[in-house]
Amino acid sequence: MIELNASKRIKEILQMIPSCKIVADIGTDHGILPILLAESGRCEEIIATDISRESLDKLVKKLEENPEINNISTIVSDGLSKITEPYPDVVVISGMGSRLIIKILEEASDKAKQIKTFIFQPNTTVDELRVYLHDNGYKIINEALVYENNRFYNILATERNNELYNSKSHYKYGKLLLENRNENLRKHLLDEKNRFEKLFKELQTMKNKSQVRIDEIVEELEIIAEALNYYEII
Template structure:
């Protein structure tokens, strides 16, 4: 099975020989890939949608993987037992929803070792949650698919310190490892924020003025990141 670039990047971060839960599995592509490529020993594929799970059931049967992929209908981590899996994948959702899924079942969350998380939006809020709740971000990847950037976070329980608030917005690991897509990613963020500034500049309310100043500071921090990326090219 050939995965999309986004799903492939997620699969590449999953540690080998683990028992994986794919929360919101949709068509079940990741579970099937993990078993066929002997990355996971077992996968639990879950989804809220009966229609999505019906597609997963069909694909799993076609691949004769019923003994390796357990398919469950349910919300978030509620369909899992504590210590049943050591790796969880939550992808293709908003960062706030991923945060809420992790926070709703803390006992189950804390029994899991590896977290592969791919927020479609609100990655800043998700990173804040991870740091506040004693997670360590081990690695991050950027993927561009259909003209959209995706951030993929690999986290484990642990303690880490955020030395610069910009690392909530731009993952520190992306900067340290000089992700190939980082320059384009930061430039796009700056462009989006500049458009917001253009809309705010003529507004005279106190709230608008405060927001304008906040965004100016954020743009300046992003420009510092960009300067560091471009400077590293010549080191």
């Protein structure tokens, strides 16, 4: 067994991956997730891709030193561009911004439609990703929120299906997390409530305050209040 320093995020992603024939980790970096997957025996074949040959070479070296791991293949690839048939059952795209994730899906939209399950871990603007997924025929089937390195990280699992949310709080903070009264989300919501209330008070004291910015903060506080209703905290 290879000694790895796996983050909370990687461990949570690992838990979301179902047993399958082929899984691909897009932007694998040093390949920690593929190695954990290989050791778990959950998937028959694992494809590790990265745009950087240098990063992939670190994984290749680990595999050469551990020949008992023989079901991981490595590909230098920008997004899904070098993924070929038979397509993976599960694709993981993690550790990048939502807009880059959307760009990867857009550039390979026909290919993406052939993949049963995607698991995303966006670092920014997760609400934009949720909107994009619904606009393009994806259903969010599972979601987690991990607190690590003083930040909250969303992890979403999706399948091809039609779904729409009917509230801004669902897109902003995650319908499944709210319905499950996720404790990390509760803490995040209270942090955001305090942050926006402080901003609102600061703006009120300014001589040349921006009404547009005040309206934006009021809307954010309304969305937070709607979300906190799930916890009966306002």
